[in-house]
Amino acid sequence: MSKISAPRSNREFIEACVKAGDAVRIKQEVDWENEAGAIVRRACELGAAAPFMEKIKDYPGFSYFGAPLSTYRRMAISLGMDPASSLPEIGKEYLARTNSEPIAPVVIDRKDAPCKENILMGADVDLCKLPVPLVHDGDGGRYVGTWHAVVTKHPVRGDVNWGMYRQMMFDSRTMSGAVFPFSDLGKQLSEYYLPRGISCPFATAIGLSPLAAMAACAPSPIPEPELVGMLSGEPARLVKCETNDLEVPADAEIIIEGEICPDYKVEEGPFGEYTGYRTSPRDFRVTFRVNCITYRNNATMTISNMGVPQDEGQLLRSFSLGLELEKLLRSQGIPVTGVYMHPRSTHHMMIVGVKPAYTGIAQQIAQLAFGSKLGPWFHMVMVVDDQTDIYNWDEVYHAFCTRCHPENGIHIYRNTTGTPLYPFATPHERKYSIGSKVLFDCLWPVDWDKTNDVPTLVSFKNVYPKDIQERVLSNWTAYGYPAVK
Amino acid sequence: MNQWEVFVMDMSELAEGKDIQISIRTLNPGMHKYTYKHVRAQVSSTLDKFPDQLQVRMGRGQLSPAKFSIKVIEEIRRLPPQYS
Ligand SMILES: Cc1cc2nc3c(=O)[nH]c(=O)nc-3n(C[C@H](O)[C@H](O)[C@H](O)COP(=O)(O)O)c2cc1C
Numbered sequence: 031m032s033k034i035s036a037p038r039s040n041r042e043f044i045e046a047c048v049k050a051g052d053a054v055r056i057k058q059e060v061d062w063e064n065e066a067g068a069i070v071r072r073a074c075e076l077g078a079a080a081p082f083m084e085k086i087k088d089y090p091g092f093s094y095f096g097a098p099l100s101t102y103r104r105m106a107i108s109l110g111m112d113p114a115s116s117l118p119e120i121g122k123e124y125l126a127r128t129n130s131e132p133i134a135p136v137v138i139d140r141k142d143a144p145c146k147e148n149i150l151m152g153a154d155v156d157l158c159k160l161p162v163p164l165v166h167d168g169d170g171g172r173y174v175g176t177w178h179a180v181v182t183k184h185p186v187r188g189d190v191n192w193g194m195y196r197q198m199m200f201d202s203r204t205m206s207g208a209v210f211p212f213s214d215l216g217k218q219l220s221e222y223y224l225p226r227g228i229s230c231p232f233a234t235a236i237g238l239s240p241l242a243a244m245a246a247c248a249p250s251p252i253p254e255p256e257l258v259g260m261l262s263g264e265p266a267r268l269v270k271c272e273t274n275d276l277e278v279p280a281d282a283e284i285i286i287e288g289e290i291c292p293d294y295k296v297e298e299g300p301f302g303e304y305t306g307y308r309t310s311p312r313d314f315r316v317t318f319r320v321n322c323i324t325y326r327n328n329a330t331m332t333i334s335n336m337g338v339p340q341d342e343g344q345l346l347r348s349f350s351l352g353l354e355l356e357k358l359l360r361s362q363g364i365p366v367t368g369v370y371m372h373p374r375s376t377h378h379m380m381i382v383g384v385k386p387a388y389t390g391i392a393q394q395i396a397q398l399a400f401g402s403k404l405g406p407w408f409h410m411v412m413v414v415d416d417q418t419d420i421y422n423w424d425e426v427y428h429a430f431c432t433r434c435h436p437e438n439g440i441h442i443y444r445n446t447t448g449t450p451l452y453p454f455a456t457p458h459e460r461k462y463s464i465g466s467k468v469l470f471d472c473l474w475p476v477d478w479d480k481t482n483d484v485p486t487l488v489s490f491k492n493v494y495p496k497d498i499q500e501r502v503l504s505n506w507t508a509y510g511y512p513a514v515k
Numbered sequence: 516m517n518q519w520e521v522f523v524m525d526m527s528e529l530a531e532g533k534d535i536q537i538s539i540r541t542l543n544p545g546m547h548k549y550t551y552k553h554v555r556a557q558v559s560s561t562l563d564k565f566p567d568q569l570q571v572r573m574g575r576g577q578l579s580p581a582k583f584s585i586k587v588i589e590e591i592r593r594l595p596p597q598y599s
Contacts, residue, residue: 158546168576201550311574
């Protein structure tokens, strides 16, 4: 693998984005109450440059960086690639790096860790000293964690987990968040801490390097500190927390340390979500008690503003969910050509390209996809053949509308795991995370005779002899048409 | 006069004429705006009955046209004693 030169911190990433024209420096003062959120939302909806807001009302010395990874260009920059790289190129690079040897993190001395430049302990701890934004009008609160990692560790096995689980500021010392029962943290809590009534130490790291953030929301089985190393080609730099034994990214802008309470729940939400709606209502959710805050001088708080497409909730999660499914299917020897989730599906539909090698291959794919750790996050799998370009929605849609048999091609799976965020789910299903799934099998049946039963695709590429195609292509402008890019 | 806001799933949660327990957030300007307290309080749709004002949002954040006055009787500590 060639030497990777990816931005190693949020600051380096902002610089790289500004240089490439993919971030704008906003010099005028911006209000933390709605205005910053509205700027980020509009940037997402326009696919515009990421806003770096340098002056925040009431919070001198702090800044915001919004919509960090809501375009493929910024994703390419985060990986140290040419911003103009195509999506398949970015995907190939992600697969190559995440299939490489794990790179263990290093723990550095606290005096070398930028995130320790300011330390608030005891009576000084107050989340309101941070510029916590009101991201959307009508949200249940100001959200501390929208683009971050919640760091925890299994006390016996020692597994480290970094996950991006939203966190709302309830009061100066308390946050509440949506940690789904099927997430790694949800499992850690229900398996160990809750039954024993023991509080779970946590640390929230905000303003991470973009690859650390990417690792925190990747559904990969590789422990995140190693995954960051593999993605960036060098060890992640960690530092020990002030009040517990966890290790956090040393270059993060802000660290919030504390404990998850097994016996205390406060209200959380509603919040604008990646589906493009506020679906999950206010409810009593996982509660985080804060014991210490550390932060860099001139700290930058990162903001993801979830809503209608497209934001990083959709873009990055579609990207990593699709590629992790591709890895899983390849590990089972299934001859896939690729897996793609369109971000505009708000990561609800997996499109899988496969060589239709045997009967039932689409069902096997769907069962693996829905039955895996990735499964709760989407409810549709569409399987197309290896001649269909999975990245070209026109081709996929044509295959779906013409090859998916209404009786034989649509398979419904009932009573699966869902999320409380599915907008279409009934209130009862949302409350208990009950899901249902559907497979759209768009493959010609293997037992159809290829010559007499399978219809012929009537397209320029498929029905004309090669020499005619070449003649037409080379004469295209001579016929009077403008050149096709 | 303080400004407060409450989220409810149903307006019946704001019963008048008796003590109720609710989580309210402050809308007073300043850096603590939008932080919550859990309180015992009385509410009234008569806006000048109690000293503070209460605005209402529904479960998905929709602002309700209904307005109340509120008297906060006491803050209730729900946090178990082992937490500082
Ligand atoms: C912006 C953003 C916000 C997210 N918020 C949540 C959340 O509140 N709760 C949750 O369970 N997952 C959330 N996710 C998805 C998790 O980050 C994702 O499932 C990740 O893989 C969690 O790690 P885990 O697989 O270790 O549980 C969010 C993802 C993104 C990109």
